[in-house]
Amino acid sequence: MTALTRSSLKTQPITCEKLDIAKEYLDQHCPLDQGSHLHATHYVVYYNHLMAFFADGSHCGLKFPKQFVALCGHRDDPTAILLKKDDQLHIELSFNxxxxxxxxxxxxVDDIQVETPLSTVSTGAEHKKFWMSFLSGVQDTTHHKQYTAKDGNDYSL
Structure with missing residues (x-):
C-alpha cells in the first residue's frame, strides 16, 4: 500500500464524520419535508423546488420550499445549491x-459552507465574504459568487 493510499484511508472517516455533522446542521436549519439530508442520494431542481431523492426511490422537498434560492449547473445535476436560512444567511452545498x-x-456532496454573520468586510473598494466550511474551516472570498436563481435570473453574493 502506498503512502498516499494509507493517508487517504486515514482521512476518509474524518471527512465522512464532518459531512454527517454538516448534514445534521442542514436538518436543523433547512429541514426536508420527510427524512434527513443524511440519507439523500441525489438533489435536483424540479421547476422552482429543490427535491432530495433517497436510495429506496422516494423523494421529498424542503419543509420550507422558500429556503431554496439558487443553483449552479444543470437543474438535473447541480454543481451547487444555495439555501437561505431564517436569519437570511446562506448555506451552499457543492457537489463533485x-x-x-x-x-x-x-x-x-463535496462541501457544505455557511455564510457567517459577519460575512461582509469592506477594505476600501473590496468586499470580502467569509464562509465557514464544515470540512476545511473558515474561508474568505474576494470575489462575488454567481448563481442562477430558481426563477432563472442571476443571483449574486
Whole structure:
C-alpha cells in the first residue's frame, strides 16, 4: 500500500464524520419535508423546488420550499445549491462526484459552507465574504459568487 493510499484511508472517516455533522446542521436549519439530508442520494431542481431523492426511490422537498434560492449547473445535476436560512444567511452545498469528499458521499456532496454573520468586510473598494466550511474551516472570498436563481435570473453574493 502506498503512502498516499494509507493517508487517504486515514482521512476518509474524518471527512465522512464532518459531512454527517454538516448534514445534521442542514436538518436543523433547512429541514426536508420527510427524512434527513443524511440519507439523500441525489438533489435536483424540479421547476422552482429543490427535491432530495433517497436510495429506496422516494423523494421529498424542503419543509420550507422558500429556503431554496439558487443553483449552479444543470437543474438535473447541480454543481451547487444555495439555501437561505431564517436569519437570511446562506448555506451552499457543492457537489463533485470526483472530489475528495464527494466521491465518498452517497449524494456526492463535496462541501457544505455557511455564510457567517459577519460575512461582509469592506477594505476600501473590496468586499470580502467569509464562509465557514464544515470540512476545511473558515474561508474568505474576494470575489462575488454567481448563481442562477430558481426563477432563472442571476443571483449574486
Amino acid at each position: 462526484r470526483c472530489g475528495d469528499s464527494g466521491r465518498l458521499d452517497r449524494a456526492n
